[in-house]
Amino acid sequence: KMAEIPREPRVSILNNEPVADLDSLNLDDPNVVTAPEIICRQATINIGLIGHVAHGKSTVVKSMSGVTTQRFKSELQRNQTIKLGYANAKIYRRVNPTGDGPGNYRAFGSTSFLDAKGRVIEHAWNYKDGRRSKHVVRAGAGAADPSCNGGEWELIRHVSFVDCPGHEILMSTMLNGSSVMDGALLVIAANEHCPQPQTAEHLAAMEAEKIDRIVIVQNKVDLVEEIDALDQLFHIKEFVAGTVAEKSPVVPISAQLSCNIDVLAEYIARMPVPARNLAGPARMYILRSFSVNKPGQDVEHLIGGVVGGSLTQGVLRRGQRIEIRPGLWRDNGEGGFVCTPLVTVVDGLHAEMFDLEFAVPGGLIGVGTKIDPCLTRGDRLTGQVLGEVGSLPDIYEQLEVHYQIMERLPGAIEQHETVAKMHEELQSRNYFAHLSPHSSQPPKPATAKALFGEKLGEGEEILARHCHIILHTCIIHIIYIYIYIYIAAPRVDGMVHVMLHSPARGGPGAVRGGAGRGGGDPGEILSYYYIYIYIYYMYVYKYTRRPTSSRGRVSRRPTRSRR
Numbered sequence: 001k002m003a004e005i006p007r008e009p010r011v012s013i014l015n016n017e018p019v020a021d022l023d024s025l026n027l028d029d030p031n032v033v034t035a036p037e038i039i040c041r042q043a044t045i046n047i048g049l050i051g052h053v054a055h056g057k058s059t060v061v062k063s064m065s066g067v068t069t070q071r072f073k074s075e076l077q078r079n080q081t082i083k084l085g086y087a088n089a090k091i092y093r094r095v096n097p098t099g100d101g102p103g104n105y106r107a108f109g110s111t112s113f114l115d116a117k118g119r120v121i122e123h124a125w126n127y128k129d130g131r132r133s134k135h136v137v138r139a140g141a142g143a144a145d146p147s148c149n150g151g152e153w154e155l156i157r158h159v160s161f162v163d164c165p166g167h168e169i170l171m172s173t174m175l176n177g178s179s180v181m182d183g184a185l186l187v188i189a190a191n192e193h194c195p196q197p198q199t200a201e202h203l204a205a206m207e208a209e210k211i212d213r214i215v216i217v218q219n220k221v222d223l224v225e226e227i228d229a230l231d232q233l234f235h236i237k238e239f240v241a242g243t244v245a246e247k248s249p250v251v252p253i254s255a256q257l258s259c260n261i262d263v264l265a266e267y268i269a270r271m272p273v274p275a276r277n278l279a280g281p282a283r284m285y286i287l288r289s290f291s292v293n294k295p296g297q298d299v300e301h302l303i304g305g306v307v308g309g310s311l312t313q314g315v316l317r318r319g320q321r322i323e324i325r326p327g328l329w330r331d332n333g334e335g336g337f338v339c340t341p342l343v344t345v346v347d348g349l350h351a352e353m354f355d356l357e358f359a360v361p362g363g364l365i366g367v368g369t370k371i372d373p374c375l376t377r378g379d380r381l382t383g384q385v386l387g388e389v390g391s392l393p394d395i396y397e398q399l400e401v402h403y404q405i406m407e408r409l410p411g412a413i414e415q416h417e418t419v420a421k422m423h424e425e426l427q428s429r430n431y432f433a434h435l436s437p438h439s440s441q442p443p444k445p446a447t448a449k450a451l452f453g454e455k456l457g458e459g460e461e462i463l464a465r466h467c468h469i470i471l472h473t474c475i476i477h478i479i480y481i482y483i484y485i486y487i488a489a490p491r492v493d494g495m496v497h498v499m500l501h502s503p504a505r506g507g508p509g510a511v512r513g514g515a516g517r518g519g520g521d522p523g524e525i526l527s528y529y530y531i532y533i534y535i536y537y538m539y540v541y542k543y544t545r546r547p548t549s550s551r552g553r554v555s556r557r558p559t560r561s562r563r
Contacts, residue, residue, distance in 0.1 A: 027278040027315065033360050034273055036155060040113065041354045043088050043160035043363030045273050046180050046310055050206070051187035052196035053166035056219040058085060059255040060187060061161045064107040064265065065089035069163040082170065083379075084177045084287060085163030086308070086364050088352050091269045092120050092139060095152040103147045106139050107265040110158065110352045117141065118152030123353075147262075157269045160310070160364040166198050176383070178205055180285055180310040182362065183213035183271045185264075186245060190252070191223045194235045203243060212244040215251060215267045222254040276361040281391035282314030284367070286324070289381035291373035304347055304369045305376025307386060311361040314388070318357055320346045322369075323389045324381065339395050344369045 025032055033044040049057040058069050058081055069085025070076055088110035095118065097104040112122040119140030139148040162181060164174040184206055188194055195203075206214060216236060221229050233250060240246050249267055253260040288308045307324070316322075327341040348368030349356035359365045367386065375381070385392055 029278075031273070031275070032278065033276050033362055038360060039090075039158040040155060041158075042351045042356060042359060042365070043110070043158040044276075044360065045157065045271065045362050046160045046162055046182050046364065047268060047271070048162040048164055048177060048181040048184040048211075049187060050164050050174065050178075050184050050202035051166055051217075052189070052192070052198040052202075053080070053168075055166065055187045055189040055192070055196075055199075056255050057081070057166060057185075057187045058163055060185065060217060060219065060253070060264075061085065061087050061163050063255045063258045063261050065161060066109040069161075080167070081163055081165040082167075082173075083165070084173060085161075087161045087163070088363070089159050089161065090155055091157040091159065091265050092153040093156050093269065094148075095154050097151075102260075102263050102266070105262050105266040105269055106148055106153070107261065107268075108138050110354070112138060114153065114155060118154070119143070120153050158363065159268060160362075162364070164202070166202075168198055168201075171198075171201060174202060175205055176287065178209050178211070180287065180312075180364075181209070181211055182274050183215070183268075184211055185215050185217050185268075186248070187217045187219050188232075188236060190218050190221045190229050190232055194232055195239045200239075203240070203245060207244050210244075213271050214245040214248045215264070215271075216240070216245060216248050217264065218250055218252040219255050221252045222257055222259065273362065277313040278315055278360060280313045281388040282311060282316045282320070282322070283385065283387040283392070284309045284311045284316065284365075286381050286384045286386055287364075288379050289376040290379070291377040293373050302373065304344075305371040305373045305381075306366050306368050307376060307381055308364060308366045309386070310364050311359055313361055316346060316349065316359045316365075316367065318346055318349055321389050322346055322367075322386055323392060324371075324384055324386050325392045326384060326395045328375070336397065341392075341395075342371055342375070343389060344371050 025035070025038075032038070038044065049061060051057055061067065061069055065087040066089075067087035069087055070079070070081055071085075072083060075082050089107050090110055090112050092106050092108070092112075092114075094104040106120065108120060108122055112120055115121050117140065119142065120138040121135045122138045123135065137143045139145070139153050141150055143149040162177045164177050166174075186199070186203060186206075188196075188199060206212075218229065218233065218236070224232075229252060236250060240248065251260065251264050251267060253264055255261070286307045286309045290306055290308075292303050292306055322344060324342040324344070326339040329337045329339045332338050346367055347370055349359050350366040350368070351359070351363065356365070359367075369376075
């Protein structure tokens with residue numbers, strides 16, 4: 001039987017920290033969310049991690065919070081962020097700094113707290129002792145780090161990080177997370193050219209969301225020379241010119257070595273917290289929904305579904321009646337649908353390891369409900385809105401959308417011009433269906449079915465568009481075969497002997513063109529022919545789209561045509 005690893009218990013009341021009382025708070029004050037009795041338990045600002053894939057966004061979050069945002073099995077196997085990752089961190093500042101240099105700010109996990117001596121204490125689970133948790137001094141007198149050993153510290157920020165995936169096919173997931181961001185960290189790898197495709201796309205998304213609180217993080221500076229890092233800094237400044245990140249600072253760090261993380265924490269602490277409306281009705285965007293019940297759970301011990309997200313306004317209390325819209329919908333049999341909002345009660349409020357009595361806007365929270373867990377598992381409620389009963393907006397079935405092309409994306413204008421030029425060239429070369437001499441209809445684009453007489457797949461569709469290459473190649477094949485059969489072969493005696501003993505290796509069958517023969521080595525002709533065949537099929541493979549499986553993933557096994 002496998003031994004169970006004990007889980008760290010949830011933190012309810014921390015030592016020597018004030019307990020928040022909702023009745024004593026002035027909800028009309030928009031800056032009340034920065035009060036020490038609130039930020040000691042709940043994050044009040046959301047910071048997104050954006051940037052290209054494999055630039056170190058998840059590593060930056062782990063170096064500041066100590067939490068690994070990749071929690072799903074598929075993410076751990078690929079070492080890649082697929083869904084939105086969440087982690088909280090607290091930022092502390094030295095009370096009486098000795099100077100203005102670095103070392104006066106530190107970022108630790110959300111379970112850290114201040115003791116009576118002004119030291120930063122963090123929970124560290126001791127797996128050897130089984131059920132006992134020990135406390136470790138992170139900053140202050142007795143800290144292991146000499147740069148923050150000594151002095152008194154104060155809590156100034158509690159931050160929620162939204163770790164966005166950087167892959168191009170997960171752009172919609174990143175846009176879903178950008179709806180709750182108050183600021184962003186644009187992570188750029190120092191060992192790659194700037195900008196990368198998703199770097200530009202994520203920055204364009206920040207412009208669309210009108211998020212201007214951005215800090216540019218130049219990660220992986222430990223992998224390049226100083227002159228290369230300075231050269232990339234010039235390209236970064238040139239790239240962000242004219243955008244919302246034009247005046248953003250650039251912080252060089254090494255997230256893997258936790259180098260310069262204190263400077264990054266200082267810039268995050270200086271981000272202003274947006275003004276919040278606490279007096280209005282509670283409203284929350286749902287970013288995820290799941291079930292915490294294990295397979296085979298008894299009916300008596302079932303726990304209701306959980307939704308996660310961030311409050312945009314109001315205060316959410318335990319035991320409050322809430323509504324989720326649009327809820328469940330079904331077809332009405334007449335081409336439309338019918339929506340049924342979900343009405344339930346707040347059964348619990350959680351912020352990582354903290355149990356909350358109430359939640360304020362800003363920061364990511366989990367709301368326990370009494371909804372059937374089968375309705376919340378697998379992110380089924382993602383994208384819906386939670387709020388007080390009767391305060392949510394109406395449900396619409398039609399939208400009018402206005403859009404504009406993001407011309408600042410690298411290659412957007414060039415790709416548009418290339419496609420237009422290619423279309424004109426195809427028309428000039430008659431690569432479209434020819435008109436019948438007796439037809440008065442306008443020409444129509446030729447399809448693979450018209451060219452080959454049968455319906456082809458998407459990859460073969462692309463190959464059909466390059467049929468002129470295949471025709472030219474067939475002609476060249478015939479020329480090579482003609483040269484070999486009628487010119488090279490008759491000039492060589494013992495053809496079988498030459499084929500068995502490769503002339504390219506200088507064997508006994510090596511025959512060189514001599515005086516009076518006037519011909520070349522047939523082995524060399526064959527070698528050139530094989531090289532040409534290899535280059536041709538590699539070209540066809542490049543311009544043929546890789547097939548996809550039934551689940552939409554790229555298949556690694558080549559099709560029969562490419563084999």
